[in-house]
Amino acid sequence: MLRLILSLMLCWLPLVAMENIKRYEVFVKEYEQNGVLWLISRRFELSDVTFYLTTNTQTLQTKVLALDATKLLPLDDRFERSLFAKRLKEATALHVNGGATHALTQNPNAIYLSMDLCPSSKKGYESDFIAHLTKQNGKIPIAIALSSAWKEHHEKEFKELVNNLLLQITWVNHSHTHFYDPKLPIRDNFMLHVNTDVKSEILGVEKTLLEEGITPSVFFRFPGLIADEKLMRELREIYFLIPLGANAWIAKNEPIKTGSIILIHGNKNEPQGIEILEKKLPEVVKTYQFHPLQEAFIP
Structure with missing residues (x-):
């Protein structure tokens, strides 16, 4: 049995292509190994073996x-x-702007690029922009905020992103369905809608990624960057996810500064943001460097 467990620890990624994850659930514990404390936040079963989603604190x-x-x-x-508990508390302290809008650590000239994949009826994704970005700058760290509803209708595009060797991707949870009704006021929309099943919205994306052999990150982006105190409390006390806002939403002409978390949409729903960033890129890369999202939160 021990040999089977050790084998599955090494090869669980290919296994998910053969069968579905069972009993995916919130499960909160801690685990110490070689002086490192790990948070255990989820538990699931695969091939009759129990696995845990863990975070190095x-x-x-x-x-x-x-x-x-x-x-x-x-x-x-x-x-x-x-450190993780500290960052979690800081990022969920205010519900305005949907969470951390900029780096919580000092890293000179560092900026953090994030791209949202909200549900969209449009075919494709901003592949030309990605190609231009990587051609000019080489391998790029990028946080991709994924909704399961986008992936469901864009499997080919999703695979292209996953297999792009020039992207260093941090996968951010952007909710399962990403509910939005243009007829509703903001206070009743997105995850503030009365019928929102928070558990399904959060765990659904994680399970979707894990079944593709991808480990979800510890970050969550609220649809529309809209949340309230109750949602922030649940994120902090139940799901242990750091909410990710932005202070450089490019389509809104918000300026890029040191430590900025940059927001663009890769689903072709906000082409003006892509056009603006493409024009800004030559000057941006003269002054700043793109860094992995985790570095915005660690010393």
Whole structure:
């Protein structure tokens, strides 16, 4: 049995293509290994083996691991003192702007590019922009905020992004259905809608990614960057996800500054943002460098 578990720890990614994940659920514990404290936030079954979605509380990197359940402990003061707990508390403190809008650490000339993939009836994605970006700048770290509803109708495009070796992707949870009704006021829209199933919206994307062999990050972006105090509290106390806002929504002509979290849409629903950023790129890359999203939150 031990040999089987060790084997599955190494090859669980290919296995997901053969069968679906079962009993995916919130499961909160902590686990220490070699002096490193890990947060356990989810549990699921695959090939009759239990796996856990874990987060390194110092680097914010996530991993899927098969662990000895007897070594998983309730959260204690060690977790409360961790960098992850601190960043989680800071990012969920205010619901305005949907979470952290800029880097919480000082990293001179660093900027952080994020691209939302909200549901869209348009075919394709902003592939020309991606090609231009990488041709001019080489491998680019980018946070892609994915809704399952976009992936469902853009499987080919999703695969192209996953297999693009010039993209260093951090996969951000952008909700399962990304509900939006243009007839409703903002206060009743997106995830503030009365019928929102928060659990399904959050866990649905994670399960979608895991079944593609992709480990979800610890970041969540609210649709429309719209949230309230209750949603932020749930994100902090139940789901342990850092909400990601933006202070450089390019289509709104918000300026790029050191530490900016940049927001563009890759689903072809906001072409003006793509056009503006393409024009700005030559000057932007003279002054700033694109960094992986995690670096906005760690020293």
